[in-house]
Amino acid sequence: MNIVFMGTPQFSVRILEAVHDKYGVTLVVTQPDKRVGRKRVLTYSPIKEKALELKIPVFQPRRIKQDFDVILDTKPDLIITAAYGQIIPNEVLDAPRLGCINVHGSLLPQLRGGAPIQRAIQRLYVTTGITIMYMAQQMDSGDIISQRSITIQPYDTSGTLFEKLSVLGRDLLMDTLPDIVAGTNSRTPQDESLVTYAYNLKRDEEHINWGRSCEEIDAHIRAFTPEPQCYSILDNKRLKILEVQPCTYPKNTTFDQYQNGTIVEVQKEYFGVKAEDGVIKVFTVQLEGKTKQDVKTFMNGSGRNMIKLYKVFQ
Known part of the structure; x- marks a missing residue:
């Protein structure tokens, strides 16, 4: 299979490693390099660093809505996203024969958006989890394929919870992928009456x-x-x-x-x-x-x- 993996932060790294180890990843798509710190040092994203280590080609569009031909040229069978950081255009979502799936850090339809892990702690949730879902044009609104929950401990920070959910996301994705590849996975529409949002931190x-x-x-x-x-x-x-x-x-x-x-x-x-x-x-x-x-x-x-x-x- 041709698999394109799209992600940016540390949360996504072990997920990329697991997918590449079992199935192979053809292309990694991540956010552009950023200047960090007082000295404004140009810094790679954690996913780019791992992709280079694994010798996987890297694509870093500044605006993916306008620059996505590199992805289509790979003729992907499956696209996997995990905290990528940009809205993906329909041309990309519709390209792979097995679909475009996302590893999301909440139990959808709760906490749609870019900061579900931080908002779960801030809002005093006692439980959160991972959702494997089909991507849709509207943010985090696609059909649910699988979910797994985890308890938020009273001492958890967003850092410790990111780490736990990264492991949970990897494990759930690897358990779910065989059914997706075989075309036997379930898909459940989200209940729109239960939707809450986890917007980026201000x-x-x-x-x-x-x-x-x-x-x-x-x-x-x-x-x-x-x-x-x-x-x-x-x-x-x-x-x-x-x-x-x-x-x-x-x-x-x-x-x-x-x-x-x-x-x-x-x-x-x-x-x-x-x-x-x-x-x-x-x-x-x-x-x-x-x-x-x-x-x-x-x-x-x-x-x-x-x-x-x-x-x-x-």
Whole structure:
């Protein structure tokens, strides 16, 4: 078979490896190289790096809606996508005889869109999973071929959940592909009444709202970890809040007199910030222009004059 694989982030790498190992991949399609960091170093996507390692030809269209002939020229029997990052035109979707299928990081029709893993954590879901589906022009709306679920643990970040779902996606795809190749797989239309969306993360969402519950703040921080990360403002400086522990407390405590975002506790290993229904204990931070530090190290250095009782985060 001629298989074209389309993907970009680390999530897709082990999926590509498994498909190539069993079936062979003719072409890898990924996003253009990007300049990263302060030095603006031109950087390959994780999928491009793996494709080059496996000696698979790579195609990187800037706008696939206008530049897709390279894909059609391979005469693909099957196209597999996994977090590719662009809307694929109908000319490509209709090309392979076995269809164009997608490995999606949610239990569709829940969480259609580009950030299903982060949104599942942020919205306090206890379960998510992987869906193998046929691609359709409307975002993540195609018929479902197979699904498998996984529990979201209270300590999961988007980083740990990406890793778990990458393994689950690989395993489910490899279990599903034989039926797709044989033409014996099932396909179930999605129930449109159950659709929810998981749109891409926005920059203004990185700012912590201390007026929310401890559970919501903790989930927000975990959803944005390891990237793009959450921050708050103290002494007109941006301080990233990286590792926390939520601690709710009963009403009518001494903390109730302080506004949300107030530092109400300072210990050697952490400091506590008042939230709507408790205290967020902060253990790891990163001050703008500095490296990531545990709170003890931070308060022994540049944070010595910043972290004081009753100062308020903005």
